[in-house]
Amino acid sequence: MISLIRHSLEKADRVLVITHVDPDGDAIGSLTATGQALKQMGFRFTLVCDDKVPARFSYLPLSSDVLRRPDQRLAYDLLIAVDCGDEERMGYAYADLPDPRPFIINIDHHVTNTRFGDVNIVDPTATSTTEILHGLFQELDIEITRDIAASLLTGLVTDTLGFRTVGVTANTLRTAADLIDAGADLGFVSMQALNLRAYSTMKIWRTGMNKMHFDDGLIWTSITSQERREAGFRSSSSVGLTNLLADVEEAVMAAVLMESEEGSVKVSLRCRPPYDVAEVAVELGGGGHPLAAGCTLPGPLSEAEATLVQSCTAAIERQSQAARAVAAEAVAG
Numbered sequence: 001m002i003s004l005i006r007h008s009l010e011k012a013d014r015v016l017v018i019t020h021v022d023p024d025g026d027a028i029g030s031l032t033a034t035g036q037a038l039k040q041m042g043f044r045f046t047l048v049c050d051d052k053v054p055a056r057f058s059y060l061p062l063s064s065d066v067l068r069r070p071d072q073r074l075a076y077d078l079l080i081a082v083d084c085g086d087e088e089r090m091g092y093a094y095a096d097l098p099d100p101r102p103f104i105i106n107i108d109h110h111v112t113n114t115r116f117g118d119v120n121i122v123d124p125t126a127t128s129t130t131e132i133l134h135g136l137f138q139e140l141d142i143e144i145t146r147d148i149a150a151s152l153l154t155g156l157v158t159d160t161l162g163f164r165t166v167g168v169t170a171n172t173l174r175t176a177a178d179l180i181d182a183g184a185d186l187g188f189v190s191m192q193a194l195n196l197r198a199y200s201t202m203k204i205w206r207t208g209m210n211k212m213h214f215d216d217g218l219i220w221t222s223i224t225s226q227e228r229r230e231a232g233f234r235s236s237s238s239v240g241l242t243n244l245l246a247d248v249e250e251a252v253m254a255a256v257l258m259e260s261e262e263g264s265v266k267v268s269l270r271c272r273p274p275y276d277v278a279e280v281a282v283e284l285g286g287g288g289h290p291l292a293a294g295c296t297l298p299g300p301l302s303e304a305e306a307t308l309v310q311s312c313t314a315a316i317e318r319q320s321q322a323a324r325a326v327a328a329e330a331v332a333g
């Protein structure tokens with residue numbers, strides 16, 4: 001695999017790196033870490049994200065160089081997609097690229113990844129895409145500078161909610177320790193990338209919690225585009241509200257529906273084991289991880305809500321039955 005990457009890099013002249021829309025810490029961490037690695041190797045490159053880089057990530061090196069679209073005047077011969085489960089996650093940054101499309105290296109950790117690249121480095125056991133990058137950089141003899149370490153640690157900290165999620169292993173912590181040894185500041189990164197949120201985000205949480213429903217193990221809420229506007233909240237991401245709802249002990253699955261300006265509905269899903277929201281997301285045209293996934297549904301909001309509640313309720317029923325069958329087999333066996 002590493003020889004394939006080396007070979008693609010050797011042939012490349014101008015590299016485009018794209019991460020997903022509604023970027024989180026792993027998205028911007030992966031994007032800026034890859035940019036710094038390319039810089040160290042002497043490449044010409046452009047970093048792109050189809051949405052604005054959230055202000056709390058402005059401490060990351062190269063974050064102010066991230067563009068909303070590739071430079072149309074330049075011909076890119078290599079595209080590195082980071083933290084994107086499928087091509088649509090790159091938004092117009094990819095959709096608007098002229099033909100011929102560049103050669104694609106797809107680096108990601110989503111179990112639902114569609115392997116859309118010419119080279120696919122997809123490891124669903126990695127807790128973040130930056131964890132995969134850390135391994136790749138070592139194999140490519142890239143020096144893990146203090147700045148690269150800050151970018152990589154940001155992805156680890158945000159995707160594991162501060163090393164608290166189910167997939168965290170001793171290896172994850174060893175990678176984090178390596179990055180701290182390289183000069184990354186865990187306290188600062190955690191404060192900046194995980195804890196800080198805009199006041200408009202808290203207003204969205206308030207609106208969402210005022211309107212939450214709980215039925216058959218599912219807790220959910222929805223936010224209209226007018227409520228988003230009134231709160232001064234520009235993103236269509238649920239920014240932590242789904243995580244908050246998923247901690248309700250009587251619930252097994254949580255969902256937040258966010259109506260966009262054009263009327264489509266962004267859905268964010270969470271659950272606890274043995275449930276699996278990636279299954280629900282894929283059924284509805286999206287993707288993600290077993291315990292954290294998402295999709296976009298057509299509007300109006302009320303119809304999207306009905307569709308989603310039905311899918312989640314059916315999944316809870318199906319997955320509860322499957323878990324009971326496994327438990328019964330274990331007892332019998």
Ligand code: 5GP
Nearest residue numbers: 085268269286287288289292293294295296
């Ligand atoms: P969040 O709820 O935080 O927006 O997303 C949870 C996880 O699901 C993230 O890993 C994210 O990349 C993935 N995800 C969210 N929305 C979509 C989507 O529309 N398509 C795909 N493929 N993945 C998504």
Ligand code: MN
Nearest residue numbers: 026083129159
């Ligand atoms: Mn990620």
